[in-house]
Amino acid sequence: MHKLGKVLVAALAVAVFGGTAYGYTTLESLEGVTREDVIEAPDPGEQPADGSLDILLVGRDARTDNQDRPLPPEILRELRAGANGDDLTDTLIVLRIPNGQQAVKAFSIPRDSWVAQPGTKDKSKINEIFGRTKFASANEQRAAGKTDKAEINKQAITAARKATLKAVEELSGVKIDHFAEVNLLSFYEISKAVGGVEVCLNKATKDRDSGADFPAGRQTIQGADALAFVRQRKNLPRSDLDRVRRQQVFLAGLAQKVLSGGTLANPARVSDLIDAVKRSVVLDGSWDLLDFVRQMRGVSGGGIAFETIPVVNPDYRYDPRHPTWTAVQVDPVQVRAFAASLIGAQPATPQAPAGPKVDVVNASGKDGLAARVSDLLAEKGYGKGDTKAEAGRRTSVVRYSDASGPxxxxxxxxxxxxxxxxxxxxxxxxxxxxxxxxxxxxxxxxGGAPAQGEQPITPDSAGCID
Incomplete structure (x- = not known):
């Protein structure tokens, strides 16, 4: 059964963004958060090279706390989660904060996005890279003679975090400046600490796997119910893509709830929020939270917008030997252009063509297809040829004259x-x-168009959803 999705990032997002609105001094105790050397420390005062401070928020499908200690059975029962979790990163959200601005652009990467595994020619779903790397690192350490299980596990998890971060960078073209990881328990506690979040459903829905059982209309949910809301993917029109949409709506509502003043004006709730973060969040070692909050003072809930990267095919059959196995096909060229557009930047200028000139003929009837494919090939180093349309044909073909390799x-x-x-x-x-x-x-x-033609999710715009 698929586990928690995008809203696991709420613990860090609420604490950090809440502090910007109501005074960073309340965040001093967050210096006790667990740290991990996932990113090399930048030079003091260095501005991000791409014009944006970029933060990777990871929600890990783990039945442990941030010290890798198993959660008690009674907590797992309350979470409606089984005892065994996979080493998957089912939540990947990048926050883009342009230099000198208080606007936050966030984009989600679907958990099943089919991407290259860093440092190899292999491909996999992006949420599997954590587990694959952790397993490989542990084996390498044992082969090298290490026997301390705790130390092997610690180093393997660090390697897995670094590989996940690298995969996001390679797909999006975004240089990640900071890293944060949260888990099941953090979301459960955060949603209760704020007193719940209001959501709205177009129709009643029920799903035994996630525990979702909600009527139509507006309602306030928290704890296990909130967890079920963001985990549900069955009985939704687009399965995981609709689940991403639900999670973005919930996270936007959570930001609005906190930043409206009701939560952070209550000392007891602030204390509960910070305690939850300290129990479950892992940050990179170079992140100075207090300095970050000073820089971000003035952000409001309405200044955060959530989108999803462009998707080529949500039902991509990636293995002919297993025709029922599916992934989400994504195009790195499109994703990089999309990510750059969120801060008004331009994707990197391609190098001079190293391959042959390629003409592209659009016989599909889809507007603009030839131009998009021509741009994609140019990004890969091929020369730009002519683009044109012709009478429709069903199948596609690549034709050559004297060299079949290219x-x-x-x-x-x-x-x-x-x-x-x-x-x-x-x-x-x-x-x-x-x-x-x-x-x-x-x-x-x-480019900058929201995935599937959807409008960005903001705290002020979220309405009823499926």
């Missing part, structure tokens, strides 16, 4: 298209013809 590489890049030799293609060039069933990179518009 054509085969392009065909693989675009999702495994057929390759044909054709005398009609000019010497030294390649032609890509995109048919009606094409579902590869470029099929959806990237």
């Amino acid at each position: 054509a085969a590489e392009i065909a693989k890049l675009l999702g495994g298209l057929d390759v044909q030799k054709a005398d009609s293609v000019a010497a030294g060039q390649v032609e890509v013809v995109l048919g009606q069933v094409y579902k590869g990179p470029g099929v959806s518009a990237g």
Whole structure:
């Protein structure tokens, strides 16, 4: 059963952003939060090179606290979670804060996004990279003669955190400045500490796996009910993508609840919030929270907007040997352009073309497809050729004249298209013809458009959802 999604990040987000609005002195006790050397410490006073302070918030599917101690059975029963959790990172949200501004742009990466594993040619779902790296690191340490189980586990988790961060950087093109990780318990406690959050559902819903059982309309939820709300994916029209939407709505409502003043004006609730963070949050070792809060003073709940990265295909069949296995196909070129657009930046300028010139023919009937694919290939180092449309055809093909190697590489890049030799293609060039069933990179518009055509979620705009 899939576990908690995006709202696990609420513990850190609420504490930090709440402090900016009501005085950073209440956050001094947060210096007791667990630290991990995941990111190299920057030079003092250094401004982020990309024009934005970027924070990776990770929600880990773990039945442990931040010291890797198992949660008591009574707590697991209250959470409606089984005793065994996977080493998965089911929540990945990047906060982008432009230099000198109090606007916060947040984007979610779906847990099943199909990405390259850092340092290898292999691919996997992004939420599996943590567990794969942890397992490999532990084996390497044992092979090197280490026997201390606690130390092996500690180093393996550090390696897993670093690999997850690297995967996010490679997909998004964003250089991560700070890292925060939370777990199941933190969300449960945070949602209770603020007295619950109001949500609104278009219709009643029920799901035995997550424990969700909610009527239609507006309602305030907390604790185990809030956990069930953000975990539910069954009986939702788009499964995990709708779950991401739910989690963003809940997190926006949580920010609004805290930053409106009712929570942080209550000393007892502030104390509960900070205690929950200290029990469950892990931060990178270089993050000076008090300095960060001074910089961010003035942020309000309405200044936080949540979006999701562009998705090419939410039902991507990535392994022909297992046709029922699915992932979320994403295009790094689109994702990088999207992430850059959130702070008004431009993605890195591609180097001079190293590959042949590629003409792209749009025979799919989808507006703008040829231009998007041409831009994608240019980002990969191929020369830009002509783009045009022609009468519809069902299938796609990559044609070449005298060199099949580049054509085969392009065909693989675009999702495994057929390759044909054709005398009609000019010497030294390649032609890509995109048919009606094409579902590869470029099929959806990237840039700054919200995924699936959705509008950004903000505390002021969240309405009823499925």
